[in-house]
Amino acid sequence: MAEQISDCKYSALRLENQLCFPLYAASREVVKRYRPYLDPLGLTYTQYIAMMVFWEQRKCSVKELGEKLYLDSGTLTPVLKSLEAKGFVRRYRSTEDERVLIVEVTEAGEQLRDLALEVPKNVGGCIHLEDDEAAELYRLLYKLLGAIEE
Amino acid sequence: MAEQISDCKYSALRLENQLCFPLYAASREVVKRYRPYLDPLGLTYTQYIAMMVFWEQRKCSVKELGEKLYLDSGTLTPVLKSLEAKGFVRRYRSTEDERVLIVEVTEAGEQLRDLALEVPKNVGGCIHLEDDEAAELYRLLYKLLGAIEE
DNA sequence: CTATACTTATTTGCATACAATTAATTCAAA
DNA sequence: TTTGAATTAATTGTATGCAAATAAGTATAG
Numbered sequence: 001m002a003e004q005i006s007d008c009k010y011s012a013l014r015l016e017n018q019l020c021f022p023l024y025a026a027s028r029e030v031v032k033r034y035r036p037y038l039d040p041l042g043l044t045y046t047q048y049i050a051m052m053v054f055w056e057q058r059k060c061s062v063k064e065l066g067e068k069l070y071l072d073s074g075t076l077t078p079v080l081k082s083l084e085a086k087g088f089v090r091r092y093r094s095t096e097d098e099r100v101l102i103v104e105v106t107e108a109g110e111q112l113r114d115l116a117l118e119v120p121k122n123v124g125g126c127i128h129l130e131d132d133e134a135a136e137l138y139r140l141l142y143k144l145l146g147a148i149e150e
Numbered sequence: 151m152a153e154q155i156s157d158c159k160y161s162a163l164r165l166e167n168q169l170c171f172p173l174y175a176a177s178r179e180v181v182k183r184y185r186p187y188l189d190p191l192g193l194t195y196t197q198y199i200a201m202m203v204f205w206e207q208r209k210c211s212v213k214e215l216g217e218k219l220y221l222d223s224g225t226l227t228p229v230l231k232s233l234e235a236k237g238f239v240r241r242y243r244s245t246e247d248e249r250v251l252i253v254e255v256t257e258a259g260e261q262l263r264d265l266a267l268e269v270p271k272n273v274g275g276c277i278h279l280e281d282d283e284a285a286e287l288y289r290l291l292y293k294l295l296g297a298i299e300e
Numbered sequence: 301c302t303a304t305a306c307t308t309a310t311t312t313g314c315a316t317a318c319a320a321t322t323a324a325t326t327c328a329a330a
Numbered sequence: 331t332t333t334g335a336a337t338t339a340a341t342t343g344t345a346t347g348c349a350a351a352t353a354a355g356t357a358t359a360g
Binding site for chain 1: 344345346347348349350354355356
């Protein structure tokens with residue numbers, strides 16, 4: 001009864017032997033949980049994490065935002081235009097260096113912050129992980145982010 | 151010197167206090183590392199993990215594949231049509247239940263398997279995590295996947 | 301100074317993700 | 331048995347992600 005065993009020739013290609021796959025799947029499942037709470041605010045998840053940066057430091061260049069979020073300008077340009085269209089940020093070129101685009105939170109964007117306070121609370125309630133496990137997961141994810149070549 | 155402290159009113163909205171964000175960022179960073187190795191095979195990452203399922207069990211319905219990959223038919227239909235266009239799978243309706251679409255690996259798809267064997271090896275070389283940390287991360291990610299409500 | 305290299309953001313094209321709707325088929329209750 | 335509910339994919343529309351090419355501004359070597 002030689003069933004396929006886990007260390008056969010192709011075991012490295014089994015979905016269950018990948019680290020990338022649960023990472024990819026869990027990321028999407030978690031992000032999906034934000035939607036019911038972000039929809040009423042008029043934000044997508046990507047817009048939400050961008051707003052987090054503006055709530056923390058009021059203004060930011062596209063390049064700096066991209067470094068913080070691990071996203072390039074090809075992704076961020078439409079996201080920031082959408083946030084501007086909703087009135088949550090304004091965009092303008094730096095006078096010091098015309099290449100640099102500065103994005104700054106508006107008053108409406110600031111007001112959104114209080115409503116957004118409920119979001120982490122609500123999403124946290126959907127994810128049943130022990131505190132110490134969440135902390136260890138957090139640590140390992142940042143370690144992974146730092147452990148990727150280049 | 152009362153700088154902003156980490157437990158101020160809005161600390162729950164700080165990017166660095168989110169579990170979701172390193173999950174989201176790490177997922178994209180890791181998936182990105184596959185591209186140089188998958189491009190020569192003519193596969194995207196999503197197509198690659200779908201092929202993993204077909205390499206393991208030859209055939210699969212769209213519904214079953216969706217359950218394994220945490221993806222819905224809206225995402226899978228174009229992915230599977232693309233794999234079919236490249237000749238790696240064939241698609242046909244089940245005769246038992248005409249609602250069900252069966253996807254089955256072709257001979258060309260099988261042959262791709264040997265080339266794909268190099269992929270996990272190469273990507274693994276880009277990610278410098280200790281074995282025990284990778285194992286713990288793996289465990290926590292699957293726990294998280296199971297710990298999401300609904 | 302000036303031509304060239306570099307930096308920053310935008311644009312373009314392609315492939316997802318996913319919610320919502322639709323279409324086809326099967327199931328199941330009255 | 332017949333009709334309404336449920337199941338399964340496909341379709342539609344919106345918003346990313348990202349690579350590659352482009353455009354505009356800045357720095358720098360000679």
